[in-house]
Amino acid sequence: PTNPADKELFKEQQKFMYDVFTKSCLTDKSKSIVRKHFDNYDAQKVYADLEAHFTTSTKAKHSSSTLLTYLTSATIADGKWTGTTSGFILNWQNKLRLYNELKPTREKLSEDLKLVLIQGAVKGLAVFDTVKVNEDKSFTRTGVNLNYDKYSELLSSAAETYDLQISHKKGQHKSSTRGIYSTNIV
Numbered sequence: 597p598t599n600p601a602d603k604e605l606f607k608e609q610q611k612f613m614y615d616v617f618t619k620s621c622l623t624d625k626s627k628s629i630v631r632k633h634f635d636n637y638d639a640q641k642v643y644a645d646l647e648a649h650f651t652t653s654t655k656a657k658h659s660s661s662t663l664l665t666y667l668t669s670a671t672i673a674d675g676k677w678t679g680t681t682s683g684f685i686l687n688w689q690n691k692l693r694l695y696n697e698l699k700p701t702r703e704k705l706s707e708d709l710k711l712v713l714i715q716g717a718v719k720g721l722a723v724f725d726t727v728k729v730n731e732d733k734s735f736t737r738t739g740v741n742l743n744y745d746k747y748s749e750l751l752s753s754a755a756e757t758y759d760l761q762i763s764h765k766k767g768q769h770k771s772s773t774r775g776i777y778s779t780n781i782v
Contacts, residue, residue, distance in 0.1 A: 613639030663695040673720025682755035710744040
């Protein structure tokens with residue numbers, strides 16, 4: 597800000613955001629970072645220090661390493677995942693998001709690498725193998741590969757269809773009658 601009114605407004609905004617950080621930061625380290633700027637209520641410095649800590653600390657490096665191990669090794673076909681196929685994809689995508697949040701821009705996973713990793717994660721389940729075959733056929737026709745986002749959309753759609761088929765086979769969608777406050781007395 598350059599003029600006095602804008603400076604005063606900025607000062608109040610800084611105090612407000614400092615209060616938000618005070619109430620939101622609950623770990624010992626984040627509280628310590630917030631307290632360091634108590635004298636000047638510099639919320640911008642608080643944010644910069646928090647970001648630096650959560651992206652470069654030992655814990656952040658360990659977390660990113662654990663996430664990258666998951667992203668490169670988790671597969672739906674290995675039998676470890678007990679949820680739905682769409683749940684697996686959503687979980688994998690969330691781990692990818694968390695990993696990229698911990699990394700500076702230059703270290704985030706590239707679009708091509710994300711595509712290869714998600715293809716590897718879903719390999720071995722026929723419904724997803726079909727998506728890959730169809731994508732390969734599309735490339736042969738058009739000469740254009742799908743990007744990570746489009747491929748993920750196809751995987752999600754295939755997973756939802758597959759999950760519905762599985763639930764119908766298990767009889768989970770049979771109509772049933774439900775009653776509230778009803779009992780059967782024999």
